[in-house]
Amino acid sequence: MLFRPHREESHFFRYLSLIAVALLVLTPMVATVLGGFKTLGELRVDPFGLPERWRLDNYIAILTDPWLWRLLFNSLVIAGATVVLTLIAGAMAAFTFAQIRFFGSRMLLNYILLGLLFPAATAILPLFIKLRDFGLLNSHMGIILPQVAFGLAFSVVLMRGFFRQLPAELWDAARVDGCSYAAFFWKVTIPLSTPILATVGVFVLVQSWNNFLLPLIVMNDDDMYTWPLGIMEFQGEFSTDWHLVLAFITVTMIPALVLFVFAQRYIVAGLTGGAVKA
Amino acid sequence: MVDTADSGTPARPGLLASWHRTWRRANQRSAFGERYTTAIVFLIPTVTLFTLFVILPMGEAALYSVYRWNGYGELSTFVGTRNYAFLLNNGAFRSALINTGLIILVSLAIQLPLALWMALILAERIRGAVLFRAIFFLPYILAEVATGLIWKFVYDGRYGLVAGLYGWFGAEPPFLLADRELAIYAVMIVVVWKYFGFHMMIYIAGLQAISHEVVEAARIDGASWWQTAWRIKVPLLAPVIRLSVFFSVLGALQLFDLVWALTRGGPANATHTVVTYLYNFGITRMSIGFGSAVGVVLFIICVVFAFGYRRSLMRHD
Numbered sequence: 278m279l280f281r282p283h284r285e286e287s288h289f290f291r292y293l294s295l296i297a298v299a300l301l302v303l304t305p306m307v308a309t310v311l312g313g314f315k316t317l318g319e320l321r322v323d324p325f326g327l328p329e330r331w332r333l334d335n336y337i338a339i340l341t342d343p344w345l346w347r348l349l350f351n352s353l354v355i356a357g358a359t360v361v362l363t364l365i366a367g368a369m370a371a372f373t374f375a376q377i378r379f380f381g382s383r384m385l386l387n388y389i390l391l392g393l394l395f396p397a398a399t400a401i402l403p404l405f406i407k408l409r410d411f412g413l414l415n416s417h418m419g420i421i422l423p424q425v426a427f428g429l430a431f432s433v434v435l436m437r438g439f440f441r442q443l444p445a446e447l448w449d450a451a452r453v454d455g456c457s458y459a460a461f462f463w464k465v466t467i468p469l470s471t472p473i474l475a476t477v478g479v480f481v482l483v484q485s486w487n488n489f490l491l492p493l494i495v496m497n498d499d500d501m502y503t504w505p506l507g508i509m510e511f512q513g514e515f516s517t518d519w520h521l522v523l524a525f526i527t528v529t530m531i532p533a534l535v536l537f538v539f540a541q542r543y544i545v546a547g548l549t550g551g552a553v554k555a
Numbered sequence: 556m557v558d559t560a561d562s563g564t565p566a567r568p569g570l571l572a573s574w575h576r577t578w579r580r581a582n583q584r585s586a587f588g589e590r591y592t593t594a595i596v597f598l599i600p601t602v603t604l605f606t607l608f609v610i611l612p613m614g615e616a617a618l619y620s621v622y623r624w625n626g627y628g629e630l631s632t633f634v635g636t637r638n639y640a641f642l643l644n645n646g647a648f649r650s651a652l653i654n655t656g657l658i659i660l661v662s663l664a665i666q667l668p669l670a671l672w673m674a675l676i677l678a679e680r681i682r683g684a685v686l687f688r689a690i691f692f693l694p695y696i697l698a699e700v701a702t703g704l705i706w707k708f709v710y711d712g713r714y715g716l717v718a719g720l721y722g723w724f725g726a727e728p729p730f731l732l733a734d735r736e737l738a739i740y741a742v743m744i745v746v747v748w749k750y751f752g753f754h755m756m757i758y759i760a761g762l763q764a765i766s767h768e769v770v771e772a773a774r775i776d777g778a779s780w781w782q783t784a785w786r787i788k789v790p791l792l793a794p795v796i797r798l799s800v801f802f803s804v805l806g807a808l809q810l811f812d813l814v815w816a817l818t819r820g821g822p823a824n825a826t827h828t829v830v831t832y833l834y835n836f837g838i839t840r841m842s843i844g845f846g847s848a849v850g851v852v853l854f855i856i857c858v859v860f861a862f863g864y865r866r867s868l869m870r871h872d
Binding site: 291298301303304306309312325366367369373389392395396397401404405407409426427433457486487489490517529530534544 | 846
């Protein structure tokens with residue numbers, strides 16, 4: 278009598294709660310995708326059900342609008358540059374903190390870690406003034422540089438943790454062979470660190486792709502908009518044409534879903550790693 | 556000769572030793588030099604960007620906050636603490652603080668228990684676990700703006716899901732987001748919907764790190780699923796839970812996109828959070844001084860919370 282008999286009802290109850298929550302999570306998203314196939318009249322009658330006819334008009338209208346592609350292009354350029362710059366600057370700094378002993382290293386690291394303390398929103402007004410004075414308003418760089426700056430603290434923490442776990446013998450061996458720090462960084466540390474680079478990269482990519490507040494203050498020409506600004510403007514313009522708005526939302530959901538499917542591992546790793554180490 | 560005899564060391568080895576010493580010192584100096592050159596060169600991009608776009612603006616926020624300034628011309632109208640005084644007596648700001656507090660409360664009282672409950676179920680080998688995890692994590696992947704608009708549709712009293720739901724019962728649907736009393740609760744539901752999956756993932760990672768022996772031992776002693784979950788797993792998960800509480804509060808303090816997409820702080824300023832208030836009254840009206848004061852207050856709240864929480868609750872983690 279060591280084991281109690283398995284209790285079926287608790288298993289049933291657990292599945293029941295899973296399914297109930299899953300329905301609550303999925304319904305708004307599924308209704309959004311389906312709504313893109315409907316007419317406004319159909320939405321009025323039945324926002325839940327399948328469309329009477331799977332009409333593609335809304336989606337075609339959205340997808341053939343060059344502005345949509347302009348938005349996605351802007352977001353892509355900004356996200357790509359943010360990832361590359363964050364990885365380069367962050368990895369160099371993290372390497373220095375992990376590998377090189379120098380006077381003031383602890384102090385400088387703490388200085389960078391200040392970035393984890395407060396959200397970007399607190400300094401958004403002076404940042405706006407600064408970008409204006411630098412002539413960076415309404416330019417991609419005006420979003421890229423502050424995004425990199427605000428992403429650095431988190432990236433340095435994660436990468437430094439990883440670099441420190443690389444075996445110290447590597448450096449000793451390289452040193453005997455007369456290797457410099459810079460060469461060691463490029464030839465040994467970076468090639469061994471692809472998992473953490475991917476994790477940080479994907480995380481920064483998602484944040485940049487979804488960022489709203491910074492583009493909102495930086496961009497004022499709708500050809501320079503990123504897609505979150507575009508979707509807000511579109512909704513403002515077609516506020517009652519929900520069938521079009523829903524199609525627009527659905528189209529912009531696709532990149533996030535694709536990324537999720539392919540990079541889920543790194544997203545979750547970044548999240549839990551960041552959570553544990555922050 | 557006398558010298559050599561007195562010192563007792565032959566001339567040649569002495570010379571060699573001093574050469575060696577000089578050589579080694581030079582070598583050390585160059586290693587020292589290389590260390591510092593590399594450190595400086597490698598840190599320049601990060602320190603420059605960070606100082607320029609994070610630290611300086613924060614300092615400037617403190618400076619601007621004691622002026623009345625529309626962002627153009629000289630900083631000349633010094634107003635001392637008047638921006639802060641106005642802020643603390645402002646009804647809309649107080650309601651923004653209360654809303655932020657309510658969102659924190661809902662996060663702690665509803666979102667985290669829900670996340671924990673789901674994690675306890677899904678951290679085990681149970682059929683469909685991977686699928687359910689992905690589904691619950693999906694809202695977190697969506698952009699805040701897209702989430703806000705999806706829910707704006709859900710709440711729409713004419714075309715939305717709420718309208719459909721009321722339609723089934725033949726009732727007149729409410730316009731939730733236009734209702735001063737109800738709108739903030741509608742916002743809270745979306746917050747829970749969007750972020751519980753994030754906390755669930757952290758909990759699952761934490762649960763999977765718990766040693767199997769402890770759980771097995773409890774099972775063998777006859778503990779039920781409930782008892783193992785409540786008496787063994789949750790206490791062992793405490794450090795992770797404390798961490799997720801920390802994230803929850805900081806997340807609520809900086810909530811902006813979602814609320815902006817849903818309500819823009821309306822109706823009649825009823826759903827502002829601290830950041831939507833900052834945006835609405837600082838940027839859109841170009842009140843740089845006043846908006847900076849809001850930023851400074853938010854900064855102080857975040858820092859006090861972060862340090863206080865780490866000191867008191869996360870001391871041992």
